[in-house]
Amino acid sequence: MTTTVTVRVPAKVNVQLAVGAARPDGFHDLANVFLAVGLYDEVTATPADTLRITAEGHDVDRIPLDRTNLAARAAELLAARCGRSPDVHLHITKDIPVAGGMAGGSADAAGALLACDTLWSTGASRSELLDICAELGSDVPFSLVGGAALGRGRGELLTPLPVGGAFHWVFAVADGGLSTPAVYGEFDRLTEGTDVPAPEASPELLAALATGDATALAAALTNDLQPAALSLRPSLAATLAAGTAAGALASLVSGSGPTTAFLVKDPESARAVAAALLASGTCRAVRVADSPAAGATVL
Numbered sequence: 001m002t003t004t005v006t007v008r009v010p011a012k013v014n015v016q017l018a019v020g021a022a023r024p025d026g027f028h029d030l031a032n033v034f035l036a037v038g039l040y041d042e043v044t045a046t047p048a049d050t051l052r053i054t055a056e057g058h059d060v061d062r063i064p065l066d067r068t069n070l071a072a073r074a075a076e077l078l079a080a081r082c083g084r085s086p087d088v089h090l091h092i093t094k095d096i097p098v099a100g101g102m103a104g105g106s107a108d109a110a111g112a113l114l115a116c117d118t119l120w121s122t123g124a125s126r127s128e129l130l131d132i133c134a135e136l137g138s139d140v141p142f143s144l145v146g147g148a149a150l151g152r153g154r155g156e157l158l159t160p161l162p163v164g165g166a167f168h169w170v171f172a173v174a175d176g177g178l179s180t181p182a183v184y185g186e187f188d189r190l191t192e193g194t195d196v197p198a199p200e201a202s203p204e205l206l207a208a209l210a211t212g213d214a215t216a217l218a219a220a221l222t223n224d225l226q227p228a229a230l231s232l233r234p235s236l237a238a239t240l241a242a243g244t245a246a247g248a249l250a251s252l253v254s255g256s257g258p259t260t261a262f263l264v265k266d267p268e269s270a271r272a273v274a275a276a277l278l279a280s281g282t283c284r285a286v287r288v289a290d291s292p293a294a295g296a297t298v299l
């Protein structure tokens with residue numbers, strides 16, 4: 001019998017984040033082009049007397065270890081669907097920046113779900129697991145799937161996208177986090193009284209992904225939440241400028257931020273941009289990663 005299961009789950013960057021007007025339920029319709037990047041959290045599930053969460057790694061003091069942790073919520077939802085108790089110890093090894101716009105909590109939720117599903121041999125179908133993911137959060141289905149995908153609706157309705165080659169990234173980690181609802185709220189404030197167009201995926205961006213053309217991708221990167229993130233955290237402008245000055249092909253805020261993402265042409269350029277960003281003093285830490293990365297995977 002399996003007694004312990006470890007799942008590895010990637011972070012994401014949004015290469016396009018087109019945001020529509022607020023819906024009556026408070027969410028925003030999106031054309032959200034997700035790209036999984038090779039920074040990973042791991043979730044290990046072991047049978048236990050009661051549901052318990054522990055964590056190690058970067059900034060774990062900033063995530064809750066009670067039942068509000070998204071990993072705990074994933075275990076509870078799956079257990080309820082299977083009519084069993086969620087008696088499991090989930091240990092999270094965190095490497096994805098917390099509250100950084102890289103979907104770390106979503107990764108842990110998808111990881112816990114797959115780990116418990118494997119540990120408990122639930123027999124749930126992929127589509128049942130994706131439904132539970134969507135209940136846990138808009139970004140959680142993508143954390144399970146990985147690769148690249150277009151997220152419609154509030155981001156949970158996924159269409160996989162072809163990617164024709166590896167893209168190289170540098171990420172600048174900022175001090176502290178930004179609250180996702182606060183950034184969407186600031187988007188609403190900044191667009192109040194304007195006609196917000198229905199979000200659509202950019203054909204140029206999808207073509208750049210499909211052909212693996214980093215220069216074309218750089219020209220097509222957009223994030224409608226960037227003005228809101230910059231309004232709440234003006235210091236991010238200096239980080240973006242430092243990456244551009246150091247030779248990045250393009251610089252943008254990752255999702256709701258405050259992590260900033262720099263697309264570079266090759267691993268050598270990644271090292272140079274990372275060193276320049278650190279030396280600029282405009283960020284707390286830098287990370288280098290390639291994409292696309294596989295979704296949640298049992299190790």
Ligand SMILES: C[C@@](CO)(OP(=O)(O)O)[C@H](O)COP(=O)(O)OP(=O)(O)OC[C@H]1O[C@@H](n2ccc(N)nc2=O)[C@H](O)[C@@H]1O
Pocket residue numbers: 014017026027028029030032100101102103104106136137138139140153154155180181184254255256257
């Ligand atoms: C902005 C994005 C971009 O991928 O992620 P981050 O950059 O924060 O990681 C996502 O849209 C975040 O997705 P996720 O973090 O899963 O959000 P949820 O838990 O579903 O929702 C948290 C809150 O964000 C706002 N929200 C989220 C998704 C959406 N399409 N419209 C929204 O307005 C709502 O205020 C909601 O109450």
Ligand SMILES: Nc1ncnc2c1ncn2[C@@H]1O[C@H](COP(=O)(O)OP(=O)(O)O)[C@@H](O)[C@H]1O
Pocket residue numbers: 062063064068069070071092097098099100101102103104105106108109178180256257
């Ligand atoms: N397992 C988890 N890992 C990270 N954050 C979590 C987790 N569970 C709940 N959270 C909370 O979710 C919020 C968003 O964190 P995170 O998912 O890392 O960022 P983002 O939504 O910007 O990608 C934070 O307030 C964090 O404390």
